[in-house]
Amino acid sequence: MQLNPYGEYAVLLAASLANNWPENRDEIEARTREVGMTMPFPRRSADHSQTRAMIDDWLRIVDATSDEERAELLNLQMAQASAYPRMVNHDGEGWHLHYRDNGQNMPLVLRSVIAVGTALHLSTRGMHRLRRCEAEPCTQVVVDVTRNGRQRYCSVRCANRAAVRRHRVRQA
Numbered sequence: 001m002q003l004n005p006y007g008e009y010a011v012l013l014a015a016s017l018a019n020n021w022p023e024n025r026d027e028i029e030a031r032t033r034e035v036g037m038t039m040p041f042p043r044r045s046a047d048h049s050q051t052r053a054m055i056d057d058w059l060r061i062v063d064a065t066s067d068e069e070r071a072e073l074l075n076l077q078m079a080q081a082s083a084y085p086r087m088v089n090h091d092g093e094g095w096h097l098h099y100r101d102n103g104q105n106m107p108l109v110l111r112s113v114i115a116v117g118t119a120l121h122l123s124t125r126g127m128h129r130l131r132r133c134e135a136e137p138c139t140q141v142v143v144d145v146t147r148n149g150r151q152r153y154c155s156v157r158c159a160n161r162a163a164v165r166r167h168r169v170r171q172a
Contacts, residue, residue, distance in 0.1 A: 007124060008145055009035040010117020013110075015141040017055050018062070019154070024048060028106065037113070038091035041106040050107035058114055062141050067127040074119050081112035125149065135162040 013035045022028045025048045029041060041047070057077060064070035089095045104112070121143070122130060129144035129151075135158035144151040153159040 007117050007120030008143075010113045011121045011130065011143050012145075013037075014055065014058050014114045014118065015143045017051070018059055019140045021052065021055075022048075025051075025106070028110075032110070038093060039109070041109065044105050047106045050105075051110055054107050054111045054114070057111075058118070059141070061118060062130055062132065070122070070127060070130075074115060074122070077111065077115040078119060081108060081115050083112070133158050135159065 013031060016031055016035075017028065022031065025043070028048065028051055032041075061070055061073045061077070064073055085097045087095055088098050118130065125144070126149055129149060131142050131144070131152075132138075133140045133142050133154040134152040135154075138154060138158050140154035140158075142151055142154050153162060
């Protein structure tokens with residue numbers, strides 16, 4: 001049996017979707033494959049728009065102003081999406097846990113995976129490890145998976161831009 005890395009890959013998937021929204025449903029599914037999800041999703045015409053709404057809900061967790069608010073929002077999302085954990089063996093992945101019912105559509109599966117993954121990420125790594133990039137005017141989501149837990153920028157480019165701004169302020 002393997003223990004799913006729900007925390008990291010799920011929250012990175014959510015950030016990827018939030019930071020660079022796919023043009024269509026197939027691109028969303030391609031992103032799920034990039035992070036290692038193998039299950040097929042039943043195709044529905046509302047998948048794209050409903051997944052967007054789910055990501056917008058998830059962004060409320062990112063933008064929460066306190067740990068308590070973040071936990072409350074996350075608990076609500078998990079209550080909406082999660083089912084009892086179950087052992088499954090599909091697509092040659094070996095036995096692992098799913099936190100959702102079988103046969104659900106893409107937006108519901110992603111809500112469940114992302115909500116549980118975000119909860120695992122925040123509860124094991126720290127409630128501060130999900131935020132917006134601190135380099136203004138950037139608003140990208142930052143998922144801190146660093147060892148020291150101090151990632152503040154979405155990219156080296158934003159970190160450098162912020163450093164240049166701080167330097168110019170000191171020089172003025």
